[in-house]
Amino acid sequence: MDIIQVxxxxxxxxxxxxxxxxxxxxxxxxxxxxxxxxxAGKTTTIKMLTTLLHPDRGKIIVDGxxxxxxxxxxxxxxxxxxxxxxxxxxLTARENMELHGVLYRLPSKDLAARIEExxxxxxxxxRKNQKxxxxxxxxxxxxxxxxxxxxxxxxxxxxxxxxxxxPQTRHxxxxxxxxxxxxxxxxxxxxxxxxxxxxxVATRVAIIDHGKILxxxxxxxxxxxxxxxxxxxxxxxxxGHGIRHEEASSNDHLRAARRMWRR
Amino acid sequence: MLRILYILWLRQLKRYVRSRARMIGxxxxxxxxxxxxxxxxxxxxxxxxxxxxIQFLTPGIIAMGVLFTAMFSGxxxxxxxxxxxxxxTLVAPVPRIVIMAGRTLGGATVATLQGVxxxxxxxxxxxxxxxxxxxxxxxAFMFLTALLFTALGxxxxxxxxxxxxxxxxxxxxxxxxxxxSGALFPLKDAPGPMGFIAALxxxxxxxxGLRGALLGASQSSMPLDLLVLGVLTAGCLVLGxxxxxxxxx
Numbered sequence: 472m473d474i475i476q477v478x479x480x481x482x483x484x485x486x487x488x489x490x491x492x493x494x495x496x497x498x499x500x501x502x503x504x505x506x507x508x509x510x511a512g513k514t515t516t517i518k519m520l521t522t523l524l525h526p527d528r529g530k531i532i533v534d535g536x537x538x539x540x541x542x543x544x545x546x547x548x549x550x551x552x553x554x555x556x557x558x559x560x561x562l563t564a565r566e567n568m569e570l571h572g573v574l575y576r577l578p579s580k581d582l583a584a585r586i587e588e589x590x591x592x593x594x595x596x597x598r599k600n601q602k603x604x605x606x607x608x609x610x611x612x613x614x615x616x617x618x619x620x621x622x623x624x625x626x627x628x629x630x631x632x633x634x635x636x637x638p639q640t641r642h643x644x645x646x647x648x649x650x651x652x653x654x655x656x657x658x659x660x661x662x663x664x665x666x667x668x669x670x671x672v673a674t675r676v677a678i679i680d681h682g683k684i685l686x687x688x689x690x691x692x693x694x695x696x697x698x699x700x701x702x703x704x705x706x707x708x709x710x711g712h713g714i715r716h717e718e719a720s721s722n723d724h725l726r727a728a729r730r731m732w733r734r
Numbered sequence: 735m736l737r738i739l740y741i742l743w744l745r746q747l748k749r750y751v752r753s754r755a756r757m758i759g760x761x762x763x764x765x766x767x768x769x770x771x772x773x774x775x776x777x778x779x780x781x782x783x784x785x786x787x788i789q790f791l792t793p794g795i796i797a798m799g800v801l802f803t804a805m806f807s808g809x810x811x812x813x814x815x816x817x818x819x820x821x822x823t824l825v826a827p828v829p830r831i832v833i834m835a836g837r838t839l840g841g842a843t844v845a846t847l848q849g850v851x852x853x854x855x856x857x858x859x860x861x862x863x864x865x866x867x868x869x870x871x872x873x874a875f876m877f878l879t880a881l882l883f884t885a886l887g888x889x890x891x892x893x894x895x896x897x898x899x900x901x902x903x904x905x906x907x908x909x910x911x912x913x914x915s916g917a918l919f920p921l922k923d924a925p926g927p928m929g930f931i932a933a934l935x936x937x938x939x940x941x942x943g944l945r946g947a948l949l950g951a952s953q954s955s956m957p958l959d960l961l962v963l964g965v966l967t968a969g970c971l972v973l974g975x976x977x978x979x980x981x982x983x
Contacts, residue, residue: 521825524982546827559819561749573741574826602752618822 474499474626474658475520480529482515489515491682492529497675499625502652502659504673506666506706509715512682513662514554517630520660521551534625547575550619554630556611560604564595564614567603568621575622589617593647609640616647620657627651629661633668641665645672666703676702680710738828739836746807746840750847757851764799764852768792768859771918784920792856793944794917797879799852800845801937804880805908807841808887808974812894815983830979838884838974845880846873853948864950871956872947878963879940885970892977911937936966 475497482490490512497503507513518524520531522542530537536544558567568586577585590596593613603611612632619627627648633641649672651657663669669676670690677687686693686709690702697705750757772788779787814820823833850873853861863869890903914928915937921929932938943959 518983523821523824543827546825549825551825553821555817555821557817557819557821559745559749561752562745566745566748570741570745571822571826573737574823574828576827579737 472499473497474534475503475660476530476532477520478530480516480519480531481527482519482524483527488682490519490526493679493682493684494529495677495684495687497626497658497660499658500652500656501674502648502661502672504669504676505660505662505679506669506676507662507679508710511680511710511715513679514630516679517551517628517660517662521549521628522546547622548624549626549628550622550624551628552612552615552619552630552632554634556615558603558611558615558618561602563600563602564590564606565599567614568618571618571621577622585621589621590614592620592651593617594643609636609643612636612640612644613647616644620651624657626658626660629659631662631664633663633665641668648672666701666706670702678706678709685709735832738832739839742823742833742836743840743843746837746844750844757848760799760803760848761851761855763802764795765855767795767798768852768856772859788856788860789862789949790920790945791918792853792861793948794915794941795856796849796852796876797915797917797937797941797944798912800849800876800879800940801883801908801912803848804841804845804883805887805903807844808838808884808889809891809900809903811837811888811891811978811981812897812900815891815895815981821983824981824983830981831975834888834975834978835971838881838888838971841884841888842877842880845884846877849876849880863948868947868950872944875940875943875947875959875963878960878967879937879944882936882940882963882967882970885967885974889970889974889977892974892981911935914938915941917941936963939963939966 473496477496478494480490480493481488493512493516505513505516515524519526520533520538522538522545530539531545532538533545534548536548538545559570562570565586568589569582572582572586587596587599590599593616595610595614595617598606598610603614606614616627616632629648633644636644645668648659652659661669661673673690675687675689676693678685686696688696693702693705694700697708699705699708768788768791772791776787779785779790784790810818811820815824824830826833853872863872890899894900914932915935916932917937921932921938924932939959939962942954943956943963946954946956946959
């Protein structure tokens with residue numbers, strides 16, 4: 472059964488079509504890597520899949536819920552780890568988890584036990600009463616993964632989950648996710664710029680460029696069809712050698728301003 | 735629903751109580767105004783027959799503390815929606831209006847506490863409320879003012895998406911509202927156009943109400959203040975709730 476079905480999804484900003492009529496399906500239990508160069512439309516697609524952005528056209532079904540008519544149904548069925556951290560740094564790990572549990576209406580009597588379980592899963596149980604601002608980048612990422620999983624979602628979205636992390640932490644994170652995928656059958660939808668990681672963990676990849684999906688295959692099929700020995704080479708063959716110039720967006724300015732304003 | 739409102743409200747309070755540096759930092763400005771203007775202009779004000787300037791000034795500075803804290807906690811939404819905790823709440827299966835209400839109530843409570851702290855500071859430099867029985871009324875004015883500006887800040891932040899917008903709000907809304915509200919000088923002798931602008935300024939009614947509650951009702955028209963603030967607050971809450979619900983990122 473397909474847990475994510477996307478048909479003819481389109482989003483334009485002004486005159487620029489960021490996502491141009493893409494269609495794809497993700498089967499339940501897959502680890503699906505959504506790859507593409509900067510500005511290809513990855514993040515815009517994730518935002519639409521997670522109800523943060525309304526598509527101009529097209530249909531999204533997540534776990535049987537239509538994103539246009541049953542937003543809350545879609546929202547209940549996924550967990551997400553954003554590209555930029557979305558933890559409250561003044562709160563402790565446990566308090567961040569608790570807030571999530573309340574927002575997703577987990578019954579209070581099971582909440583504490585579930586929080587402990589998830590914190591143990593990402594090896595943060597001993598830090599549960601410390602403020603998140605004392606955490607390293609890797610610990611924050613792990614906490615976000617634990618939080619995203621707290622409400623037993625069917626799908627976990629990860630937008631560049633390992634960017635800026637050291638190899639050890641990256642290794643751990645993929646290990647958690649693969650373990651989870653096997654034991655709970657959770658579907659993982661991820662974007663990453665690290666092709667070696669995608670090649671290692673993904674059961675299927677889709678490559679998007681200029682808002683259009685170029686291929687959807689298993690990593691092995693992709694290497695075979697392009698005649699390359701690694702996913703990275705296949706990716707470059709498909710998307711070209713040119714370096715993408717992304718203009719500094721208002722987000723980058725905001726990122727800088729936030730650093731300055733952080734209290 | 736109540737549990738959600740409560741935990742969002744509690745979050746804002748915890749953040750406020752935990753960042754002492756921020757709390758102390760945000761009291762610096764009101765204290766400076768109280769001391770520099772209060773003592774600096776005090777003798778002039780007295781000679782002009784106005785009485786004690788500290789007494790006159792304090793409600794205005796309390797309103798300033800409330801205004802700044804409230805607007806900032808609303809405007810925080812600008813960066814919060816990209817990089818902060820807000821995004822976590824925007825994908826949660828909870829009506830946006832509930833998220834907005836929880837945030838706004840929390841922000842308004844914090845701004846009210848800020849006002850109370852300024853009142854405490856003012857009493858250290860010599861301010862005395864004329865009627866202690868009216869203190870609850872002063873609190874009500876602080877909270878109403880806080881709610882109004884938190885909701886207004888949230889409404890504006892919901893439609894802005896960069897920091898230039900923030901500068902604009904600071905220079906063309908917050909500062910003029912403060913200076914043209916009667917916080918620093920009596921409006922009754924102000925030249926016509928200025929009086930007219932002040933009458934359109936929501937903060938004027940917050941300052942006037944606070945002055946009435948702290949210095950005795952004879953100084954102002956509190957029922958009118960309550961009415962205007964109440965209507966504007968309701969309007970801003972509805973507007974803020976709508977715009978917040980429509981946030982896309």
